[in-house]
Amino acid sequence: MTIPEHQTPELRRKNxxxxxxxxxxxxxxxxxxxxxxxxxxxxxxxQAGQ
Amino acid sequence: xxxxxxxxxxxxxQRPKTAAVPNxxxxxxxxxxxxxxxxxxxxxxxKAEYGINFPQPAAGVAQEIYDIHMLTMTIATILLVIxxxxxxxxxxxxxxxxxxxxxxxxxxxxxxxxxxxxxPVLVLGVDLTIAGxxxxxxxxxxxxxxxxxIMDIKVTGHQWWWEFDYLDHDIKVESRFVPKEESGDLYLxxxxxxxxxxxxxxxxxxxxxxxxxHAFWVPELAVxxxxxxxxxxxxxxxxxxxxxxxxxxAELCGTWHSRMPIVVESVSPQKFAAxxxxxxxxxxxxxxxxxxxxxxxxxxxYTKGKTLYETKCAPCHQVTGMGLPPAFPAxxxxxxATGPLEGHLNIVLNGKQGTAMQPWNALNDLxxxxxxxxxxxxxxxxxxxxxxxADVKKAR
Amino acid sequence: xxxxxMTHDEAHHHETPKGWRRWLxxxxxxxxxxxxxxxxxxxxxxxxxxxxxxxxELFQPGIQLLDPDLYNNLxxxxxxIMIFGAVMPAAAGLANWxxxxxxxxxxxxxxRMNNLSFWILPAAATMLVLSFIVPFFPGGGTQxxxxxxxxxxxxxxxxxxxxxxxxxxxxxxxxxxxASINIIVTLLNMRAPGMTLLKMPMFCWTWLVTAFxxxxxxxxxxxxxTMLLFDRHFGTSFFDAAGGGDPVLFQHLFWFFGHPEVYIxxxxxxxxxxxxxxxxxxxxxxxxxxxxxxxxxxATIGMVVWAHHQYTIGMSLGxxxxxxxxxxxxxxxxxxxxxxxxxxxxxxxxxxxxxxLFAVAIILMFTFGGLxxxxxxxxxxxxxxxDSMFVVAxxxxxxxxxxxxxxxxxxxxxxxxxxxxxxxxxxxxLFFWINVIGFNITxxxxxxxxxxxxxxxxxxxxxxxxxxxxISSIGAMIFGLSHLLLLYIIIKTIRGGKKAESRAWxxxxxxxxxxxxxxxxxxxxxxxxxx
Numbered sequence: 001m002t003i004p005e006h007q008t009p010e011l012r013r014k015n016x017x018x019x020x021x022x023x024x025x026x027x028x029x030x031x032x033x034x035x036x037x038x039x040x041x042x043x044x045x046x047q048a049g050q
Numbered sequence: 051x052x053x054x055x056x057x058x059x060x061x062x063x064q065r066p067k068t069a070a071v072p073n074x075x076x077x078x079x080x081x082x083x084x085x086x087x088x089x090x091x092x093x094x095x096x097k098a099e100y101g102i103n104f105p106q107p108a109a110g111v112a113q114e115i116y117d118i119h120m121l122t123m124t125i126a127t128i129l130l131v132i133x134x135x136x137x138x139x140x141x142x143x144x145x146x147x148x149x150x151x152x153x154x155x156x157x158x159x160x161x162x163x164x165x166x167x168x169x170p171v172l173v174l175g176v177d178l179t180i181a182g183x184x185x186x187x188x189x190x191x192x193x194x195x196x197x198x199x200i201m202d203i204k205v206t207g208h209q210w211w212w213e214f215d216y217l218d219h220d221i222k223v224e225s226r227f228v229p230k231e232e233s234g235d236l237y238l239x240x241x242x243x244x245x246x247x248x249x250x251x252x253x254x255x256x257x258x259x260x261x262x263x264h265a266f267w268v269p270e271l272a273v274x275x276x277x278x279x280x281x282x283x284x285x286x287x288x289x290x291x292x293x294x295x296x297x298x299x300a301e302l303c304g305t306w307h308s309r310m311p312i313v314v315e316s317v318s319p320q321k322f323a324a325x326x327x328x329x330x331x332x333x334x335x336x337x338x339x340x341x342x343x344x345x346x347x348x349x350x351x352y353t354k355g356k357t358l359y360e361t362k363c364a365p366c367h368q369v370t371g372m373g374l375p376p377a378f379p380a381x382x383x384x385x386x387a388t389g390p391l392e393g394h395l396n397i398v399l400n401g402k403q404g405t406a407m408q409p410w411n412a413l414n415d416l417x418x419x420x421x422x423x424x425x426x427x428x429x430x431x432x433x434x435x436x437x438x439x440a441d442v443k444k445a446r
Numbered sequence: 447x448x449x450x451x452m453t454h455d456e457a458h459h460h461e462t463p464k465g466w467r468r469w470l471x472x473x474x475x476x477x478x479x480x481x482x483x484x485x486x487x488x489x490x491x492x493x494x495x496x497x498x499x500x501x502x503e504l505f506q507p508g509i510q511l512l513d514p515d516l517y518n519n520l521x522x523x524x525x526x527i528m529i530f531g532a533v534m535p536a537a538a539g540l541a542n543w544x545x546x547x548x549x550x551x552x553x554x555x556x557x558r559m560n561n562l563s564f565w566i567l568p569a570a571a572t573m574l575v576l577s578f579i580v581p582f583f584p585g586g587g588t589q590x591x592x593x594x595x596x597x598x599x600x601x602x603x604x605x606x607x608x609x610x611x612x613x614x615x616x617x618x619x620x621x622x623x624x625a626s627i628n629i630i631v632t633l634l635n636m637r638a639p640g641m642t643l644l645k646m647p648m649f650c651w652t653w654l655v656t657a658f659x660x661x662x663x664x665x666x667x668x669x670x671x672t673m674l675l676f677d678r679h680f681g682t683s684f685f686d687a688a689g690g691g692d693p694v695l696f697q698h699l700f701w702f703f704g705h706p707e708v709y710i711x712x713x714x715x716x717x718x719x720x721x722x723x724x725x726x727x728x729x730x731x732x733x734x735x736x737x738x739x740x741x742x743x744x745a746t747i748g749m750v751v752w753a754h755h756q757y758t759i760g761m762s763l764g765x766x767x768x769x770x771x772x773x774x775x776x777x778x779x780x781x782x783x784x785x786x787x788x789x790x791x792x793x794x795x796x797x798x799x800x801x802x803l804f805a806v807a808i809i810l811m812f813t814f815g816g817l818x819x820x821x822x823x824x825x826x827x828x829x830x831x832x833d834s835m836f837v838v839a840x841x842x843x844x845x846x847x848x849x850x851x852x853x854x855x856x857x858x859x860x861x862x863x864x865x866x867x868x869x870x871x872x873x874x875x876l877f878f879w880i881n882v883i884g885f886n887i888t889x890x891x892x893x894x895x896x897x898x899x900x901x902x903x904x905x906x907x908x909x910x911x912x913x914x915x916x917i918s919s920i921g922a923m924i925f926g927l928s929h930l931l932l933l934y935i936i937i938k939t940i941r942g943g944k945k946a947e948s949r950a951w952x953x954x955x956x957x958x959x960x961x962x963x964x965x966x967x968x969x970x971x972x973x974x975x976x977x
Contacts, residue, residue, distance in 0.1 A: 007555075015555040015631050022627040026661045033669030033699065101898030101910065104830060111826075119827045126817035133813050137788055141806065144727075146795040152729040153793040165789065166736035166782065173781040177774045177820075184824040185767060191826045192763045237507075239908045257760075262600040263693070265758060265833060269899045274829045276758045278694060279599060280687020283760030300833040300901040301758075302593050304600055305514045308904035376581075376605065377515065377588040406603060 105269050108295055108316060109287040112272030114187045122180055129176070191273065194254050194286045203245070204256045207264025207277035207299065209406050210306040210365060214245050217256075221329045222412075226361060227309040238308060239296040242361070244315040248322035249289040257283045260408050262304060268297030268314050276301055289316045304406065305377065306365060340416035340439060348423065348436040355424025358417055363425075366406060371429040377406065382429040391435060394422055395445040411446065415439035470565070473557035474967065475542045478564050480864075482539030483857070485567055487933070489531030492575075494926050496524040501888070501922035504915050509906050515581075517905040518591035523578050525594035526611075529711065530618045531571055533845075536853045537714035538563075538625050541653050543864065545629065547958040547965065548647045550638030550974045555631040563624035570617035577610035593903055595704070596671070598685040598696050602678055609678070612671045619664045626657035633657075638957070640976030644738070647956055648731060651738055652717030655745045656710050662749065663703040663710075670699035694759050701752035709748045711845060713741060715852020716783060719805050721956065722855050723787055726802035727794025728953035733786040740779035740786075747776050757828045766825050773823035777816065784813055799951070800874035804855035807882050808847040815843030818893070833903075836896025842889045854881075854932070861936070862950035866964035867943035873935050880928040887921025 007015065107113040144150050156162060194200070204215035212225040225241045227233075233240040247253060257266055259277035266285075267274040270293075273285035299310030317325065360369055363381075367373045371382035381387045386394050398418060401409035410418065419437045426433040463472065472478055500520050503511045512520065542560065546553055554560045580586040587605015601608055633654050637646065646654075673684040674696065683689025685696045724731045731737065751772040753761065761769075787809050796802070818840040822831050831837060862868050891914035896902075900911045907915065946963040961969050 011635065015635050018631045018635060019556055019559070019627050022630055022661055023623075026623050026627075026665050029662055030665035030669055033666040102894035102914075103897045105899070115826045115830060118824060119821070119830065122821045122824055122827060126821055130814060130817055133784070133788070134810060137791070137806070137809060140788065140791050140794075141796065144792065144794050144796055146728070146797045150793075150795050152727065152795040154729060156789070156793050157730065157732045162732065162789075165785065166733055166739070169782050169785045170778045173778045174775075177777055180820065180824060181771050181774050184770060184826060187826040188767065188770070189763065191829065192766065235909050237908060238906060239910070262603070263597055267833075267899075267901065269830060272830055274758050274832050275760060276756075278687075278759065280693065281760065297899065298901050298904070302518070302591070302597075302600070302833075302903045304591050304603070305518075307518075307901075308514065308906040376586075 108270035108291050108293060109289050111191050111287055112270060115272045118183055118187050121183060194284050195252055197252055200252045200254050202254050202256060205266050207259040209261050209304055210310050212312060219326050227311050239311050241311050241313045244313045246315045246317060246325050247289055248319045249292055249316055250319060252286060252288045255285045263301045264299050264303045265301035267300040268295050268312050270295035274300055292316050340414045345438060351420045351423035351436055352427055355420035358421050359424045381425050387425045388431050388433060398422060399445060415442040418442045473561050475546050475554045478560050479539045479543030481564050482535045482542055486532050486536035486539060489527050493524050493527035493532055494929060496520045498922060498926040501919040505919040507907050507909050507912055514905045515589040515591045519578060519589040521903055522590045522592060522594050526574060533711050533849050534622060535567060540856050541629055544958060545632060545650055547961060547969060548650055548956055549641060550957050550970045551632060551636035552968060552971045554628050555636050556628045559624055560628050563621045566617050566621040570614050573610050573614035577607040577614060580607045580610060595700055598693050601674060612675050615671050616668055619668045622660050623664050626660040629653050629657045638973040638976050648720035648737060649717035652713040652741060655741050656713045659706045659710050659745050663706045666699055667703035670696055697756050701755045705752040706748050709744055711849040715849050718852045718856035719787060719808060722801045722805045722859050723790045725951050725953040727791050727796050729794040732789035736782055737786050740782040743779040747772060754823060757825050758832050770823055770825045774820060777820050780816055784809060799871060800878055801855040801859040803878045804851045808851050811843055811847040815840060833901055834896035835892045835900045835902050838902045839889050839892035846885055861939055862946035863958060863963050865940050866946050867939050868946050869935055869939040877928060877931045877935060884921050884925030884928055888918050888925050891917045
């Protein structure tokens with residue numbers, strides 16, 4: 001089975017839309033893990049060492 | 051197609067039922083329960099030969115920690131017994147083989163409707179009991195008391211030895227593991243130079259690291275803290291009894307993580323004062339020797355260097371000079387140890403970035419000169435150089 | 447009904463997939479599920495072999511078998527292989543097999559991405575194994591002696607095998623994020639008409655939460671190891687104190703992933719239990735709604751308590767107090783889950799087939815591991831427990847019952863459905879008892895070792911720790927070898943055995959039991975109507 005023909009074109013579009021949104025979320029977390037998380041953890045980290 | 055409705059005699063029920071089967075099953079259940087509970091109940095009267103609980107605390111904070119450990123363990127044991135009791139009751143009575151018919155409406159009783167509130171509230175009660183007690187102890191353990199006459203010990207972790215600086219007394223102690231031949235049964239729990247500490251005075255430990263992460267852990271003193279390069283972390287303790295307390299590095303720090311024991315010798319303040327005096331004398335004598343304006347012979351340097359090499363360098367580069375490639379290169383026949391002296395002094399004094407080779411510039415000129423001389427004249431290295439303290443001074 | 451479905455589908459696909467093409471190009475959720483499970487089983491044996499080598503070395507004081515770096519390398523690989531190679535793919539395998547059948551969908555929502563997310567795994571596993579063996583070749587650099595936490599600066603010192611490992615982690619991460627996206631889309635868009643979210647089988651719920659957790663935390667780990675890679679090769683100093691960086695930052699990034707990861711491993715097995723226990727108690731799951739709520743609470747709180755893995759780094763009093771209380775509070779939803787399981791058994795009509803035996807063992811042993819977890823959460827006491835063998839004992843008591851036994855229960859429960867044959871019940875029970883007893887002999891004594899002062903991850907120890915290490919190692923051999931029996935049972939079941947009915951278990955409920963055993967290649971091409 002190559003094309004998931006059990007899916008109507010409408011369902012297929014819906015699936016792809018949701019998948020792309022989730023992928024976007026994952027990439028957002030990946031990208032922000034550099035500056036944003038760095039900043040947040042530095043904040044916690046600065047309290048470290050007292 | 052689907053024998054759903056007529057399906058009431060599945061194959062797995064067809065084996066002949068004898069009394070022996072449930073019995074043997076119960077023996078196993080009993081065995082495993084005993085195995086698990088036995089250990090828990092055996093905990094409080096700790097056995098001395100092979101410890102099964104924390105050793106007897108030797109500091110105030112350690113005692114507090116011990117008490118809260120026993121409290122949480124007692125609560126955990128009680129909860130465990132309750133859960134086990136309920137489960138085993140159910141396992142015994144609510145069995146199909148006893149003819150018990152499932153109560154299909156159990157989840158519709160008032161209990162079924164409200165348990166999602168009752169259970170969290172009960173658990174929250176237990177949690178708050180633990181957290182409340184823990185919070186009080188935590189404040190005391192965490193905050194180093196602000197006192198005038200607190201004694202500062204800087205603890206520096208190295209791969210793979212400890213450096214203890216008595217900041218108030220200007221004394222440095224280097225502490226390394228002792229090979230099995232000399233330490234016997236205390237192997238991996240014995241060091242060449244102990245961390246000597248007085249009782250009855252608050253001691254602040256300042257932890258840092260020269261290379262990778264380490265962690266200072268002596269169970270009798272209780273407080274464990276990571277040594278992190280670029281950080282200084284604090285812990286404190288006040289020793290309450292004399293004795294020798296042994297611990298180990300607790301954070302994975304590479305190849306010889308297992309060979310970083312810590313031995314604390316807790317002594318009376320008088321004995322400690324005498325020890326400090328003694329150390330100062332030794333240090334003065336060494337300094338005088340190093341700065342003496344004297345030209346050292348190859349033999350003198352070689353003998354001195356051999357001892358130093360075998361304590362400080364051999365853990366990585368090995369007594370044979372063959373190292374443990376690729377992590378620790380061989381010195382025997384190496385380009386650096388047989389090449390120009392400047393390069394050799396440079397790597398010893400400044401270390402090498404990105405490797406386990408650290409700067410050794412805390413050693414005095416004579417010590418460096420002796421080590422370098424030894425390395426350039428041992429094994430197959432035959433440069434004939436007798437490196438003088440003055441050369442080292444210039445290279446710094 | 448299913449027979450007609452088959453002819454209908456075969457009319458569409460002129461060639462039935464055969465030979466290697468069937469597997470390599472597969473977009474069928476059942477085949478991909480089988481691939482995932484087979485892969486996980488292979489990795490289970492790899493990870494298990496490394497664990498047995500570790501325990502053999504620790505059998506006696508002294509260094510007998512492994513040099514210290516090889517020991518640390520095995521410790522690292524054991525953890526990574528078990529977590530990323532065995533448990534996560536096995537859970538994904540169960541998800542692939544069961545989710546479409548449970549929600550009445552013909553397949554996963556994105557079948558070709560499903561194929562991709564599996565076939566990245568063998569590549570990642572190759573990289574992982576290479577990271578282990580590369581140092582044995584000339585010029586291969588030093589071995590990975592950091593443990594799976596990969597803390598810098600130690601991980602900066604390691605040779606090129608660390609780079610293999612970093613790329614292996616990237617691949618594993620991509621694979622699990624893709625699989626998660628697929629599962630979420632399937633669960634949200636492909637449910638049979640009438641199946642509202644709160645009618646969804648509990649296994650699907652656990653995977654929905656797990657998949658969201660994966661999407662949120664795996665990219666952060668990927669970010670962390672990428673920074674590590676840059677520090678190693680491109681002169682940045684994210685984690686190098688000498689260059690103005692912060693070695694502790696990596697620990698935060700790692701555990702921001704690493705703590706939710708524990709729940710990622712745990713939740714699918716909780717889902718399996720939510721099917722096994724009602725089936726063998728012949729009584730519906732107690733507290734479906736509170737189970738869903740508890741799970742979401744665990745996932746949410748679990749994301750904000752990561753620093754309890756690093757109590758000893760010297761955080762401020764305020765920070766540790768927050769992390770301590772947060773961690774202790776996790777016991778509320780987890781306690782509720784365990785309670786719901788016990789209440790499901792309560793006044794049921796229980797029988798004890800292998801899946802149920804595992805389920806009962808999980809309830810008891812997971813409670814035990816959870817309680818030692820509460821002890822560890824208490825910061826002052828953790829000053830003692832941290833990085834000792836007590837921690838090793840604790841997390842094996844949580845993950846082995848919580849994750850691995852749950853997967854075993856699931857495999858035994860659904861094996862008749864997958865293969866169409868009943869497994870050998872006698873052998874199944876034998877495996878259970880050897881396995882569980884072996885496990886307890888291995889890990890129970892480690893609590894004592896930790897309390898007595900033995901740090902974790904040491905290759906050699908003082909004679910005072912000998913007794914319990916001997917017991918633990920003997921247990922580990924029993925435990926490790928018992929999995930050969932598992933392999934035998936599975937192969938035997940695949941090859942034959944008593945024919946399984948569609949509803950293989952008397953008390954089993956759910957759409958998957960309406961299908962034949964084994965189910966047709968394509969199922970639910972016509973969605974069932976849920977009332």
